[in-house]
Amino acid sequence: MNKFTGKVWVLGDDIDTDIIIPTDYLALPTIEDMKQYGFSPLRPELASRIQEGDIIVAGKNFGCGSSREQAPEIIKALKVACVIAKSYARIFFRNSINNGLLLIENDQIQDVVKEGDMLTVQMGEYLQLGDRTFPIASLPDNLMDIINAGGLVKAMQRRNGIETED
Amino acid sequence: MGSTLIEKIVARNIGADQVKPGQIVTVNVDRVMIHDIFIPFVADKFEEMGFTSLWDPDKVVLIYDHLIPTSAVEDVRHFKIGDAFAEKYGLKNVHRSDGICHQLMTEAGYAKPGNIVFGTDSHTTTYGCVGCFSSGIGYTEMASILGTGQLWIRVPETIKVVVNGTLPDNVTAKDVILRLIGDLRSDGATYKVLELSGSAVDAMSVASRMTISNMAIEAGAKACLFRPDEKTCEYSRVNMEDVDWLYPDEDADYCRVMEYRAEDLVPVLACPSQVDNIKPVTEVEGTELDQVFIGSCTNGRLEDLAVAAGILKGHTTACKLIVTPASRKIYMEAIKAGYMETLAKAGAIITQPGCGLCCGRAGGILTDGEKVLATNNRNFLGRMGTSKVGIYLGSPATAATSAITGKITVPKGIQGN
Amino acid sequence: MGMTIGEKIIARAAGVEEVKPNDIHTITLDRMMSNDGTTHLTVDMFNNDLKNPHIADPDKVVFIMDHNVPSNSPKTAEAHKKMRNFAREQGIRLYEGQGVCHQIMMEDYVCPGEMIFGADSHTTSYGALGAFGTGVGCTDFLYAMTTGTSWVMVPETIRFNLHGKLREGVFPRDLILTIIGDIGANGATYKIMEFGGDGAHALSVNDRMVLCNLTVEAGAKAGIVEPDEKVVEYCKEHGREAVHMFRSDEDAHFAAVYEYDLDQIEPVVVRPDFVDNFATLKEVEPEKIAIDQAFVGSCNNGRVEDLRAAADVVRGKKISPKVRFLVAPASQAVYIEALKEGIITDLMEAGAMIMNANCSVCWGSCQGVIGENEVLISTGTRNFKGRSGAPSSKVYLASAATCAASALAGYITGADSVK
Secondary structure (H helix, E strand, C coil): CCEEEEEEEECCCCCCHHHHCCHHHCCCCCHHHHHHHCCCCCCCCHHHHCCCCCEEECCCCECCCCCCCHHHHHHHHCCCCEEEECCECHHHHHHHHHHCCCEEECCCHHHHCCCCCEEEEECCCEEEECCEEEECCCCCHHHHHHHHHCCHHHHHHHHCCCCCCC | CECCHHHHHHHHHHCCCCCCCCCEEEEECCEEEEECCCHHHHHHHHHHCCCCCCCCHHHEEEECCCCCCCCCCCHHHHHHHHHHHHHHHCCCCEECCCECHHHHHHHCCCCCCCCEEEECCHHHHHHHHHCCEEEECCHHHHHHHHHHCEEEEECCEEEEEEEECCCCCCCCHHHHHHHHHHHHCCCCCCCEEEEEECHHHHCCCHHHHHHHHHHHHHHCCCEEEECCCHHHHHHHCCCHHHHCCCCCCCCECCCEEEEEEHHHCCCEEECCCCCCCEEEHHHHCCCECCEEEEEHHHHCCHHHHHHHHHHHCCCCCCCEEEEECCEHHHHHHHHHCCHHHHHHHCCCEECCCCCHHHHCCCCCCECCCCEEEECCCCCCCCCCECCCCEEEECCHHHHHHHHHHCECCCCCCCCCC | CECCHHHHHHHHHHCCCCCCCCCEEEEECCEEEEECCCHHHHHHHHHHHCCCCCCCCHHHEEEEECCCCCCCCHHHHHHHHHHHHHHHHHCCEEEECCECHHHHHHHHCCCCCCEEEECCHHHHHHHHHCCEEEECCHHHHHHHHHHCEEEEECCEEEEEEEECCCCCCCCHHHHHHHHHHHHCCCCCCCEEEEEECHHHHCCCHHHHHHHHHHHHHHCCCEEEECCCHHHHHHHHHCCCCCCCCCCCCCCECCCEEEEEEHHHCCCECECCCCCCCCCEHHHHHHHCCECCEEEEEHHHHCCHHHHHHHHHHHCCCCCCCCCEEEEECCEHHHHHHHHHHCHHHHHHHHCCEECCCCCHHHCCCCCCCECCCCEEEECCCCCCCCCCECCCCEEEECCHHHHHHHHHHCECCCHHHHC
């Protein structure tokens, strides 16, 4: 999936982990049980409206706060293709990589994109909105290694000599 | 070129002479902490990864605190899974109702100066108060450490924060860290280390430093370190000779230096609903409150309860006051010192040590239009109830003073921090 | 024809010389108590269903938040807000998180001879001070609060003559659970359970509260112990005067009379899921029933005597790592007394969790909730199916000493076996 297009949902700065998934729902048994509450403090309707392949565009410091890995897992479970933000909080960033949730850093698209727009991503190269493009960087090698392995669980399975189906 | 505290800890850990920011290294983990919320996920991932034993059971600590006491039928599932995991893999360090994980990690001596510790909780930065490099990670990475004892990190840059002078009366470590977060903003230290120094910091108790290191994550910091001193050694039960290597070099390289005059600092609050929305208490004084909360890994320690008891002695609260000591040990010390009796007589609702209201599952959840002044570390939207609850974060002094009036009130009456 | 204590209290409340069982009388209430279990519903009815409503006498009404304190959800917080605002508007005294309603009522309000309605079934507790306390629903409560009056059909009285003293290691809780086991969960339906005899007078007011509190579990309308000097003393200590000290007349009519020799009572363990599912500790002990949680607290058994009994068992020992041991003092006053006596410290040393003063595990909706198939041994009032959590869980009822001993052992056992 080097190039893909998705519908945009626009969120602001400092989208914290308690917004992505409030603590109250963390003890639910599975991510599937939890995902309907994604973003509920800010936009209760959002989780039910997001469709497979949609893209979240947000401001700075996305994922700040708790180390709860449910945050990226829920975004992934909602089948969001990627998150594009001006910057990411670090624990969230690591958790996303480890779970194979694609994060893209860009601080220009926010000025022009509107909710509902169709946005195209060319991995490691650019974002495209209508006829405008915005350059994006690719990830460092050690992170690409984890992503290429299919996430940290798969990387560890390989280390422990376990063959898994992809 | 010299090294900062974090660079020294990492270099020593990997057996290198020196490391530089940006370098990617694999560290040997000294201790890990897993709490009740995440143990089911860690256990799952651990087995899914194909591990059959812990790299070192003694180095793993399991703490039940978010769900203590339980508030829903499903909560005990986490204890059952945790207990079964501990039993299966020979894990002995299990705390089932002793207090908040971050308090216990230093209090019980699991995290010591110079150590590298990871925990499945963002406020793992807390152990920097004793000069330990500690940071929060997710459960997948935790599972991989449980099997390997290692984690890769990118050596972070360091921001040097110097606070010189004497803090004015009624200005506490909480006001210092809130001011710092206000200046850095919520992402100002993202993937950087805060290194605290200066005469005001030297004068602080380990508990006060813990308040600061605990909240460093709210500016995005990877860690927050204090150079160990005699107070640290006494608290952590180590000898000064054991930590004589752990100091920042004079010619260490900092990406930023922030200097404060302690005398300039005032009592402040983080106003709804961002931790970096910092205002002097005077600016929001008079705001009606429905509840005050004193507790959490940020401010539930003996010195915090002492301040609260000192202020509340002989008074009755004008709004609901919930007090949650950070650990069983602290609670018992506070009983001995008479603080609990004073607080109870003032009308405080005193709960079992644990995360309580701060983690937003129980312990005083609020509803639309209500306002709470709390001593914990986050005021995110919906953190303590609905998204229409206004959460103000402040010091125990501000909290206790405001509980007497039922309004946000500038703290009076405590001296000499 | 003479009258029983309960009949005399009703006669006084009705302003008549004499009442007989099955008469219906309009009564004036001395006090009305409502807690956060239902007050928000009463407030809704007050605001929505009545025309120009007003509270007859706010001084006679007491609101107490004790069931869900501290709040565990926005919904609870909303109910609390409604209760708090209403109390403020109407000038009603409100207690928030200061203890279980019945304990606070005993400490701050109840006087002998009074007629008291509480929107909670265990209002029968107030018979420990020679008052007629009875539980009512929201609608009855609303009528009482707005008119200051209500109606009552005079119940028949069953007399329990208690003789001698409980043996060491046997508690008033064992006694009342034995009585309920004997007469059954409907053994006193719509009757007054009246306690007298030297054995009753030997009990402290707090011990009497244990008896009266649980009479509703036999279906009783009220439970009353003959008031005596100890009642006068209790009232005095709490700044009140005991005026209407009623006793049954020699020729009063009782529907039944039971005699109990207290030294014959044994430690009890009530099995799930009914309060009258009586068994002795001796019978249950060999089964070594594993427990997940133990609870000492509630309006039945959360006073300093109970906490002390638990502390005496666990002092210097550690609870089983397989057990969560929760202790909830019945009120702030109880908590402070226990603090001063070192009881709280002893319990904490042993590994107990000390809850804020509230209904806690006994209410089972927001604190110490137990999970699927878990087993709880409790000093609470009820062991109904799902009372303290998952419907598949089981609740055993026993004394504080037995609960504490079981917390040490990890299975149901008595204090003697953990010495």
